[in-house]
Amino acid sequence: MLEAKDMAVVRGERVVFAGLSFRVAPGEALLLTGPNGAGKSTLLRALAGLVPLAEGEMLWAGEDALAEPAEHAARLRYLAHAEALKPSLTVAENLRFWASRWGGDIGAALEAVALAPLAELPARMLSAGQKRRLALARLALAPCALWLLDEPSVGLDTASVARFGDLLARHRAAGGAVLAATHVPLPLPGARELRLEPAA
């Protein structure tokens, strides 16, 4: 599905990582681990096509993944560290915005993260964990091949982590792949680990 070959990213004057190669198959999960500053978020952004590669390539089904940027964007969901919510819109309106792009059932997505009772509340009134759940609800909207998740479980309570585990399991069972940067265990049974170290 996705293959990184000898990838390097440079930010400013600094090589963030270099010589990075890995593959992710349908249904697989890869945990990106490593200390602060190792380049996990930068790698996710590069895989999302948001940061240019200084070297190497990213292949999708054997072809240059970035040859058609719009096609690449359509096959992935990138959840950044920050929530990317519109604070003055309600919970449901935030999801409606994303559903207008990707399609999907807003009610089912809200149920998946147990936010249905708060659907009409402005997003700015949500707690930190509820904001994170609203961000995760985007994943539940419509199927796509690849989820790129940056510390997705930060702020979630135990029940929310379990629901997130269900969401991940459904995605993988449908052939979806997951790459997740994390400092804590995630509900991703059988995930492989790719450990990054800060470049010298």
Ligand SMILES: Nc1ncnc2c1ncn2[C@@H]1O[C@H](COP(=O)(O)OP(=O)(O)OP(=O)(O)O)[C@@H](O)[C@H]1O
């Ligand atoms: N736009 C940028 N310009 C210059 N340096 C950058 C830029 N973006 C990231 N970096 C640097 O790249 C390195 C990797 O940062 P990144 O955010 O990818 O690390 P991380 O592994 O996700 O860290 P954390 O665990 O703290 O989230 C850091 O040293 C950071 O300062």
